[in-house]
Amino acid sequence: MIESISGFQKKIDQGATYVNECEAAFKRIEEKDKDLNSFISLNKEQALESAQISDERIKNGESKRPLEGVLFSVKDMFCVSGTKTTAGSRMLKDFIPDYDATVISRLKNAGAVILGKNNQDEFAMGSTNETSFFGPCKNPWNNKFVAGGSSGGSACSVAARLSTCSFGTDTGGSVRQPAHFCGTVGLKPTYGRISRSGVVAFASSLDQTGFFSLKVEDVFKTAEVLSGKDLMDNTTSSKEVPKWSNNLELQDLKGFKVGVVKEFMSTDLDKDVKNALDDSIEALKKRGAEIIEVSLPLIEHGVAAYYLVATSEAASNLSRYDGVRYGHRSEKAKEGQVSLDEFYTLNRTEGFGREVKRRILLGNFALSSGYIEAYYKKACQIRRLIREDYFKAFERVDAIIAPVASSTAFKLHEFDGKPLKKFLNDYYTVTVNLAGLPGLSVPVTKNKDNLPIGIQLIANQFQESNLLKAGLNLEDEFKFYKEVPNV
Amino acid sequence: MSNWDVVIGLEIHAQLQTQTKIFAPDGASYTEDVNKNISEISLGYPGALPVINEKAIEHSIKIGLALNCDIRSNSVFARKHYFYPDLPKGYQISQFDLPLCEGGHLEFSLNGEIKKVGIERAHMEEDAGKSTHRGGYSLIDYNRAGVPLLEIVSKPDMTSGAEAAEYARTVRSILRYLDVCDGNLEEGSMRCDCNVSLKPAGQKELGTKVEIKNINSFRFIEKAIDYEIQRQAAMLEAGEVIHQETRLYDSTKNKTFGMRSKEEAMDYRYFPDPDLLPIHVSEDLIEKIRKDLPELPIDRAKRFTSEYGLPEYDALVLTADKALSEFYEKTAVNCKNPKAASNWIMGDFLKRFNDSGLELENIKIKPESLGELIVLIDRGELSGKMAKSVFDQMWDSGDKPENIVKEKGLSQISDPDEVEKIVDKVIHNSPGQVEQYKSGKDKLFGFFVGQVMKESKGQANPDMVTKILKEKLES
Numbered sequence: 001m002i003e004s005i006s007g008f009q010k011k012i013d014q015g016a017t018y019v020n021e022c023e024a025a026f027k028r029i030e031e032k033d034k035d036l037n038s039f040i041s042l043n044k045e046q047a048l049e050s051a052q053i054s055d056e057r058i059k060n061g062e063s064k065r066p067l068e069g070v071l072f073s074v075k076d077m078f079c080v081s082g083t084k085t086t087a088g089s090r091m092l093k094d095f096i097p098d099y100d101a102t103v104i105s106r107l108k109n110a111g112a113v114i115l116g117k118n119n120q121d122e123f124a125m126g127s128t129n130e131t132s133f134f135g136p137c138k139n140p141w142n143n144k145f146v147a148g149g150s151s152g153g154s155a156c157s158v159a160a161r162l163s164t165c166s167f168g169t170d171t172g173g174s175v176r177q178p179a180h181f182c183g184t185v186g187l188k189p190t191y192g193r194i195s196r197s198g199v200v201a202f203a204s205s206l207d208q209t210g211f212f213s214l215k216v217e218d219v220f221k222t223a224e225v226l227s228g229k230d231l232m233d234n235t236t237s238s239k240e241v242p243k244w245s246n247n248l249e250l251q252d253l254k255g256f257k258v259g260v261v262k263e264f265m266s267t268d269l270d271k272d273v274k275n276a277l278d279d280s281i282e283a284l285k286k287r288g289a290e291i292i293e294v295s296l297p298l299i300e301h302g303v304a305a306y307y308l309v310a311t312s313e314a315a316s317n318l319s320r321y322d323g324v325r326y327g328h329r330s331e332k333a334k335e336g337q338v339s340l341d342e343f344y345t346l347n348r349t350e351g352f353g354r355e356v357k358r359r360i361l362l363g364n365f366a367l368s369s370g371y372i373e374a375y376y377k378k379a380c381q382i383r384r385l386i387r388e389d390y391f392k393a394f395e396r397v398d399a400i401i402a403p404v405a406s407s408t409a410f411k412l413h414e415f416d417g418k419p420l421k422k423f424l425n426d427y428y429t430v431t432v433n434l435a436g437l438p439g440l441s442v443p444v445t446k447n448k449d450n451l452p453i454g455i456q457l458i459a460n461q462f463q464e465s466n467l468l469k470a471g472l473n474l475e476d477e478f479k480f481y482k483e484v485p486n487v
Numbered sequence: 488m489s490n491w492d493v494v495i496g497l498e499i500h501a502q503l504q505t506q507t508k509i510f511a512p513d514g515a516s517y518t519e520d521v522n523k524n525i526s527e528i529s530l531g532y533p534g535a536l537p538v539i540n541e542k543a544i545e546h547s548i549k550i551g552l553a554l555n556c557d558i559r560s561n562s563v564f565a566r567k568h569y570f571y572p573d574l575p576k577g578y579q580i581s582q583f584d585l586p587l588c589e590g591g592h593l594e595f596s597l598n599g600e601i602k603k604v605g606i607e608r609a610h611m612e613e614d615a616g617k618s619t620h621r622g623g624y625s626l627i628d629y630n631r632a633g634v635p636l637l638e639i640v641s642k643p644d645m646t647s648g649a650e651a652a653e654y655a656r657t658v659r660s661i662l663r664y665l666d667v668c669d670g671n672l673e674e675g676s677m678r679c680d681c682n683v684s685l686k687p688a689g690q691k692e693l694g695t696k697v698e699i700k701n702i703n704s705f706r707f708i709e710k711a712i713d714y715e716i717q718r719q720a721a722m723l724e725a726g727e728v729i730h731q732e733t734r735l736y737d738s739t740k741n742k743t744f745g746m747r748s749k750e751e752a753m754d755y756r757y758f759p760d761p762d763l764l765p766i767h768v769s770e771d772l773i774e775k776i777r778k779d780l781p782e783l784p785i786d787r788a789k790r791f792t793s794e795y796g797l798p799e800y801d802a803l804v805l806t807a808d809k810a811l812s813e814f815y816e817k818t819a820v821n822c823k824n825p826k827a828a829s830n831w832i833m834g835d836f837l838k839r840f841n842d843s844g845l846e847l848e849n850i851k852i853k854p855e856s857l858g859e860l861i862v863l864i865d866r867g868e869l870s871g872k873m874a875k876s877v878f879d880q881m882w883d884s885g886d887k888p889e890n891i892v893k894e895k896g897l898s899q900i901s902d903p904d905e906v907e908k909i910v911d912k913v914i915h916n917s918p919g920q921v922e923q924y925k926s927g928k929d930k931l932f933g934f935f936v937g938q939v940m941k942e943s944k945g946q947a948n949p950d951m952v953t954k955i956l957k958e959k960l961e962s
Contacts (some may be wrong), residue, residue: 048803092533099527101534205761233536313761316566319577320531324627336623346569367568367756376758425758463726 002028004215005070012058018069021111022051025071029115029162032487037137038074038147038156041084042116061356065111066225066245072107073163075154076117077124079198080104080210086424087200087382088120088132088150090162090352090394091321091328101198102230103167103209104370108459110225115163119153121319122353124169124202125171126150127177128410131355138414140182140485141450145409148178151212158212159452160487165222166212172200172306173212173404173429176441176456180404183443183452184212185471185482188217188382190461191436192237194220194223195230204235204432206306214481216442216471220244223464239462249463250472254288257396258470262295264428272447278443280455282400283477284470294393294400299431301382306430307423308366308379315363318356323347358419387435394460399470401457404441408451432458440467443480452480491685491723493716495651496607496694498634498641499658500678501668502614503546508581509613509635509827510537517617517630529633531575536762543635543738544587544766545666547611548776551588553661553783554606558773562587564611564760569753571846573616573627582636583757586610587766593641593895594785595657596803597650604654605642637668643682643693648712652705655679656807660784670704673854679708683715685723694719699743702736711736715743787812795825801833812846814854821912824865835875839882851885860888867901867948868892901948903955906939909947910955913938924960932956 002025003011012018017146022370022383033039046098079097081104086092101405109110114245121129129152137152139145140160147156155178158166170188179186188210196207209226211219211415225239257300260281269277285291287301322344323329328351333343352360366375394401398408405425432439438461455474459466475481508515511528552560565583591606616632618625626804639658651675652888659670684696699715702708719729733931734743782790784806791802791812806812812827815832819825834855840850860877863869869877869892880891893896899905914921914933924931939952 014686014794021721074700077534085533087533097527097532097534098635099532099535188861197536200533201762203761211523232538234538235761312758316568316578316756316758319568319570320533320575322572326532327531340572364756367758369756372756372758 002071002164004213005067005239006216007163008070009064009068012069018051018054018058018113019048021069022047022071022115025115025162028303032160033157033162035138036140036147036487037135037142038119038153038158038160038162039073039116040086040088040119040132040153040159042132043080043114045081046083047115047162050108052216053112054111065109066229067107067222068111070112071115071164072112073115073154073157074104074167074449075120075151075169076285077120077169077200077203078104078117078167080114080117081201081399083117085117085200086127086133087124088122089136089224089352089356092200093133094229095326095376097198099198102195102196102232103113103226104298106226107167114420117270118151118157118168121150121152121174121358123200123314124150124171124207125314125359126353127173128415129153130412131353133353138412139364139409139451140487141446141452142409143453144411145449146412148181148398148409150174150178151210152181153179153405154187154212155179155184158182158184158214159485161484164213165218167288168210168212169199169202169241170208170210170439171206171434172310172426175212176404176429176439176454177426179441180443180450180454180456181409183221183446183454183485184214185216185219185443185475186441186454186468187211187223187464188222188432189227190237190438190465191433192235193227193237193239193241193438193462193464197230197232201317203310204317205313206310208428208433211472216440216475217248219440220248220464234289237462242465244468246466247468248472250476252288252467253260253284253470253473256289256399256466257292257397258284258289258468259292259294259393259400261299261393261400261402262293263297263299264402265408267401267427273405273407273453276445276453279399280474280477281401284473287473287477289470292397294397296386296389296431298382298386298389302386302431302434303424303427305379305382306426306434307362309434312365312366312376313363313377315360315367318352318360319350321348323351327351355419386431390431390435390437391460394463398463399457399466400456401461401470404454404456405429408447408449408453428456436461438462438464438467440471442471442474444474444478445480446483452483490520490688490892491644491720493860494643494684494696495645495647495712496682497641497645497651497655497713498680498682499639499641499663500680501550501639501658501670502676503543503635503637503667504669505540505542505635505642507540508633509540509543509611511633512538514632515634517628517634518889519630521628522630525796526631526632529575530629531577531946537580537760539763540635543611544768545776546635546665547587547609547637547769548773549665549667549780550639550662551591551609552773552777552780553665554588554593554609554639555605556588556591556609558768559585559587559589560768560770561585561765562768563765565757567755567757569755571615571618572625573618573629573632574614574793575629579613579615580760580763580784581612582610585765589766593654593657593661595653597653599800602650602653607642609637609639612638613927620621631938635791640716643684643753648716651712652709655708656705657784660807660809664783665782666781671774672705675703679867681708681712681715683712683719684729685719695731697729697731698733699736700733700746703824706718707736707738710738710741711743714741718743763850784809784812795819795829797829802827804833805829807849814847817854818857818861821855822861822865824861826864827861829880830856831861835878851883852881853885856881856887863888863892867950868899870899870949873899873945898946899948900943901951903951906943906951907948908956909939909942910952912960921960933958935960
């Protein structure tokens with residue numbers, strides 16, 4: 001059974017070896033993941049090699065690196081040199097990069113072991129993991145339900161104790177929502193905190209790497225190692241990265257102001273989620289926090305603005321997948337037998353799934369001449385205004401508490417043929433990405449279907465420390481990490 | 488043509504000479520083996536992000552300042568979308584509504600008249616790879632993909648092929664003075680697209696423009712435009728309608744022909760590239776670059792007229808090319824006779840040079856040597872005629888003038904004692920002619936000069952010969 005980082009390190013200190021732990025993890029994955037489908041591919045050879053190096057370092061008396069031997073898995077959006085990186089798509093099903101994403105090389109340098117690549121929605125487009133070319137990832141607490149998305153596999157593998165920590169990407173909630181569905185902690189840091197270099201792009205101005213683990217402290221230990229300026233990504237910030245690992249002590253919340261968003265409280269939340277939110281607000285109050293109502297008047301336009309910006313950027317980012325240099329090339333696209341237009345059409349029609357095509361069409365429409373003013377540019381204006389509303393709210397509060405989604409995990413196929421309804425489910429998460437803010441999902445309880453409920457904390461840009469402080473209190477109150485799914 | 492006003496604007500793509508590509512660390516030279524200078528960034532691999540090359544920005548600012556443009560303190564990269572196999576990402580990173588340089592102008596002289604052409608904008612972008620089509624399949628070389636370009640867009644201020652060609656020459660001259668682009672039209676390091684339209688004389692609104700793409704010499708720019716003007720005028724006069732289209736120029740037929748119509752033109756769906764922050768250029772940087780700008784051709788021409796007393800025409804010819812102006816100036820400084828240096832270079836030198844088809848750095852004659860040759864003439868050691876023959880040998884061998892003079896015994900005899908000895912000998916050997924001359928046959932003076940020159944193998948200083956002969960014969 002996979003522990004938290006500190007639990008894992010204690011085990012090593014008591015004589016366990018990294019290689020044995022790594023082998024045990026693979027055994028467990030092979031046993032449990034057949035039905036869950038949280039991994040697209042495993043990385044056995046490299047993982048064991050890395051674990052062996054960790055053992056040798058310990059034997060040679062070298063100091064432990066920050067994530068020495070810790071068992072990680074990463075969403076299949078992250079390029080790992082020599083390892084298949086599919087983005088959950090047929091387009092890249094055989095793609096093997098010869099370069100590491102910056103976060104992957106930093107992870108390796110910190111001593112971590114990468115067990116394999118997690119399942120996900122195709123190109124991170126979806127909130128159920130059902131758009132994956134490799135089939136849906138199931139919820140570890142109840143296999144009739146989805147793990148969420150787009151980083152469903154990452155959340156599932158951590159919840160099912162298959163990996164200690166996992167990487168996801170969060171463009172509109174893709175870390176926080178599956179964390180909520182699967183009962184793990186999920187952190188999405190501030191936009192610009194973490195390099196996107198070598199991470200398959202969905203929507204560049206919204207994408208951010210995030211982390212899953214069972215404990216709040218672990219996502220922050222991981223974030224600390226991976227954050228900071230990267231010369232390979234122009235949009236990373238050179239702001240100093242706080243030493244979160246030195247501030248993992250629980251502190252009460254005296255003088256800490258928590259905002260409750262008026263517009264979020266008047267929506268029709270599921271009763272279980274509403275109760276969990278109320279209980280969480282009470283818990284923070286009990287620990288000294290002052291609760292203040294704030295307003296985000298334009299939030300109702302958030303989903304529309306988000307889907308226009310995200311699909312516009314996605315349509316552009318996915319133009320590179322043409323089957324010329326790499327990626328899916330149609331059997332029918334034979335030399336001298338098809339025109340260039342047919343060549344592109346065949347490769348892209350076969351390579352992309354329905355949801356990806358829907359978004360490419362939507363994005364290209366939003367950017368096309370005659371429509372760009374009404375759609376893409378208008379969405380950018382709304383985005384700016386929503387961001388200003390958040391900034392205004394953060395003049396009064398240290399963090400905002402909110403639901404992650406209006407319900408617990410969806411049933412498999414619940415949204416087949418209802419794309420718009422699925423989009424609207426992203427109401428509580430997408431504006432955080434539009435404003436470039438950090439968000440944290442902390443699991444607090446379960447409903448009668450045995451499905452977890454997480455609560456979202458949101459802070460101002462580069463104020464992740466506030467999420468840590470409030471998150472540790474929520475975690476301490478509900479101690480959800482003690483719950484183990486029966487997989 | 489008087490029924491029609493001609494409107495011409497040029498778009499010049501200049502490849503910037505940088506070590507690496509505009510957004511990637513791979514080398515920016517593409518003369519090597521195919522697909523050598525590539526990386527996951529220039530090939531548009533998943534997750535690869537562009538990283539701006541600061542040098543490309545500096546080069547662009549230099550050009551912008553030299554073209555009298557305003558440099559925007561925050562300019563934005565935008566994505567221009569189209570599908571083509573040599574465009575790896577499915578979009579070109581360019582600049583759209585917020586380019587780096589805007590609103591400049593350029594002056595040059597055309598047939599003695601000063602012309603001023605406005606510069607609309609100059610924006611940074613990346614070059615595409617190169618496709619080679621082989622019937623049923625195509626080959627792509629991505630070495631060029633991501634090489635930095637600055638696209639210089641003129642205002643539609645020109646009215647003839649000759650003016651447009653001279654404008655393009657002037658732009659190239661500036662690029663070379665700045666040492667930021669080698670400006671080679673044939674190799675494509677500078678590419679020129681010409682927009683040509685006609686409208687009824689005096690009419691305000693512009694006619695439909697036709698774009699002529701990728702013309703590979705200045706002479707062809709002039710010819711292609713002149714052909715296009717006539718083609719459009721003939722069409723309009725026959726009551727036909729000009730359609731917006733892109734045409735190519737065929738230099739062997741001296742004709743333009745249609746390539747694609749803009750009606751099927753694409754929607755490029757420009758939007759700001761979210762992978763790149765706006766380029767922020769500080770006032771300090773702009774001022775620093777402005778201060779370090781080298782002397783530009785028009786300024787150098789002005790200096791040549793004031794400092795060396797050259798006529799304006801000579802100054803313009805000598806400064807049109809950076810290397811030539813430097814060659815001239817070195818020669819002038821060496822011989823301390825700027826006018827003579829100008830005459831030599833504009834005359835014998837440029838004639839041999841233009842015939843040779845060589846680049847200036849490849850010719851054998853050095854400016855120091857040409858300067859020395861002029862010194863020898865000025866010191867009276869070489870006659871003008873002898874100097875021309877020495878120059879020819881210098882051109883062929885690259886040898887110094889003194890060596891040639893010594894080797895061939897060409898040096899002029901200017902020592903009065905030496906000349907007097909020869910004169911005495913000639914007078915001694917021609918008593919009859921001396922007698923006749925003294926009795927009034929003045930015409931015989933030429934005979935004596937000829938004899939002295941013959942005796943001295945042509946080396947006696949002619950002025951001195953005349954002077955001494957006169958003294959001796961008339962004493």
